[in-house]
Amino acid sequence: MSETQLRPDGPGPEKTHDQMTSPAADDATVAKDVHLSREFVDKLLEAVRAEDAAGARQICDDLHAADMADLLQVLPARERRKLLNLIQSDIDPELFHEIEGEARGDLYEITPNTQIADAVTELETDEAVYVLEDLRDEDREEVLRALSADDRVAIEESLSYPEDSAGRLMQRDLIALPEFWTVGQTIDLLRSDDADIPDDFYDIFVVDPAHKPVGTVPLSRVMRNQRGVALGHIMEKKPHVIEATADQEEVAYAFTKYHLISAAVVDESQRLVGVVTVDDIVEVIEEEAQEDILALAGVxxxxxxxxxxxxxxxxxxxxxxxxxxxxxxxxxxxxxxxxxxxxxxxxxxxxxxxxxxxxxxxxxxxxxxxxxxxxxxxxxxxxxxxxxxxxxxxxxxxxxxxxxxxxxxxxxxxxxxxxxxxxxxxxxxxxxxxxxxxxxxxxxxxxxxxxxxxxxxxxxxxxxxxxxxxxxxxxxxxxx
Known part of the structure; x- marks a missing residue:
């Protein structure tokens, strides 16, 4: 969880939070395409029932976190819990975000809170909030105490927003720069090994001295302009901003209507506090569509x-x-x-x-x-x-x-x-x-x-x- 922002009165970067990187972003390995065939599941169940931890780990080793979540959700409850105990030390942090339903409860119950805290530090802010909001109150407090001060403050602030709001959905990882910064300074910052910047982002937010967003600069525009051009000259003015308390349905509607890739999230003082990206909105649209369909049937x-x-x-x-x-x-x-x-x-x-x-x-x-x-x-x-x-x-x-x-x-x-x-x-x-x-x-x-x-x-x-x-x-x- 990180935000790189520059003081309007100086060129140096100010790091406000420790960076939390997602291992999925660094992993260039293509996950094995496993469709949970009967043969695959039977082979895994055989290892689980034999309490063969090494065999179970080997079978699950190449699975993407999303595939592993699907696997756990189709396994019988008894075998699922045994498998989680066998592979506990090798659980991918992304699994905590991907898993759903009763399997999610089993994962949280079996995994020690210290390990959940370690996993949370590897997730983006919105994913970390998704994990923590489903924990029991006493477990959530224990996990939060195990985090660094910056991470804990960021997550607690996100949890303070209403459920299903933009504040819960947003990521803290963003780049915010003043208008007078040039393209050259920006590129140098992005290439710097010392800069605490997000792994993946689409836009650079331009802010005024009060840290209110006044424009956005797509990365493609940065790369296409000369080094001496100021960001204020190439930014898109009047950026589309979203209130942190806005319902996620309203956010999804805005992304659909205005064809957004990312959007700034602001607090009640209109200060920039986060960013919502289109990959998060895809999940919201799918979730809301499923909810409406199921609600129409009364289930x-x-x-x-x-x-x-x-x-x-x-x-x-x-x-x-x-x-x-x-x-x-x-x-x-x-x-x-x-x-x-x-x-x-x-x-x-x-x-x-x-x-x-x-x-x-x-x-x-x-x-x-x-x-x-x-x-x-x-x-x-x-x-x-x-x-x-x-x-x-x-x-x-x-x-x-x-x-x-x-x-x-x-x-x-x-x-x-x-x-x-x-x-x-x-x-x-x-x-x-x-x-x-x-x-x-x-x-x-x-x-x-x-x-x-x-x-x-x-x-x-x-x-x-x-x-x-x-x-x-x-x-x-x-x-x-």
Whole structure:
């Protein structure tokens, strides 16, 4: 974890933190392409069960940390813990950042805190924070005490920012220079063995005397200009800056919209405190996309096959209980028309079709709305226009499906009246689905609830209840 910055009143570098380099950046060896074949896993399990530490180390020796994480996550819990004990002294620091789920808990439990502290010093700031934030409080404190003062201060400051914020995501490793520095001075600094600079970076940040970013200079621009040119003359002015407290979704949106490679992170005083790079954003985009998809199904983080049975059961039970309550509400509506259903059994046959079509149509609109809210394509500014558009789509689909379903009901049960009621209920419920499929996510977002998590329950309940009520109510009025 390092930051090289120059005092505006002098040419000498000021080193603010001890450098923490990533071994992955220095390692030029191409990792073996292992796809966790059955033969490979069986060979490893044989060594583990025989408690052959040397054999297990040899098998795992060429694995990239990401491949090793995948391997640990597919192994049975007992064999995983035995393997970790066998290779404990050879664990790659990057593994602490790559591993997930229940396997991550086993790794942290088996590895001594002193070894975790040694691994943290080898990671970039954002990766170190990712490791420490998942430790138990007492273990985190012990690991922090084992770090150098500079590293501990940097990590504690990052941990002070909200979870899933730019402050947690940012790296401290950056180059910050004043405007009057020349290209030649910059190149000499970057080539100096004494300079404490990051291993990998894309931009040089230009700062004013208050250490506020005033511009950025891509490395390519440094290399293409003469040595005597000042950075202030070739920098991109008004750099895109990100508040340290900004949510990582907002950061990912900014990177996507403005095609950023890296961006400065500033504190509440607008002073430069870190940098977010595009490789971190790729992980955020993938993580947020997975969260939204899983949330739409009501499973959340419990969808991982590596989570414990208790966590999975608890995570799914909550939403299943909510769905049970909404199903009871729909049944109450059906109970209001039990006399009509007794007189015409065809109503009970056709009811699920009306509710199913409304639910599916509502889910389509809801998915578009959730995506639109996430990508900023849907807002209060254009909500009326989008609602009108969705209602027109719902009306068009409703009419087409009403003709088909109405004729089907007529031919099936020989009742033109029933066919007409079925068609009318279909149109009405698809309109309701189009309306609430948009309004529910927007309403939830307005009150601060993640629409990806709660929308499906509300939309499905509304389309079921209104679909049953419309179909059975119209049947009671027109057919009896």
């Amino acid at each position: 959340g983080e419990s969808a991982s096959v590596n989570e414990s049975l208790f966590e999975v059961t608890r995570g799914r039970f909550t939403w299943l209980l909510v769905n049970l309550a909404t199903a009871v509400l729909a049944s109450v509506v059906i109970g209001l028309f039990d006399a009509a259903i007794e007189q015409m059994v065809a109503l009970a046959v056709l009811m699920p079709i009306v509710a199913s079509m409304g639910g599916n149509a509502g889910t389509q609109t809801m998915t578009v709305a959730v995506r639109g809210l996430a990508t900023k394509e849907l807002s209060a500014t254009n909500a009326a226009r989008i609602l009108k558009r969705e209602l027109m789509i719902a009306l068009g689909n409703g009419v087409l499906l009403a003709v088909i379903s109405g004729l089907l009901a007529w031919l099936w049960f020989g009742s033109p009246g029933l066919g007409g009621v079925f068609a009318a209920a279909m149109i009405f419920n698809l309109l309701v689905a189009g309306m609430f499929g948009l309004l529910v996510p927007m309403g939830l977002a307005r009150v601060g609830i993640d629409p990806a998590i709660a929308s499906s329950v509300f939309v499905t309940t509304i389309t079921d209840v209104i679909g049953f009520f419309a179909f059975l109510g119209l049947a009671a009025l027109w057919l009896f």
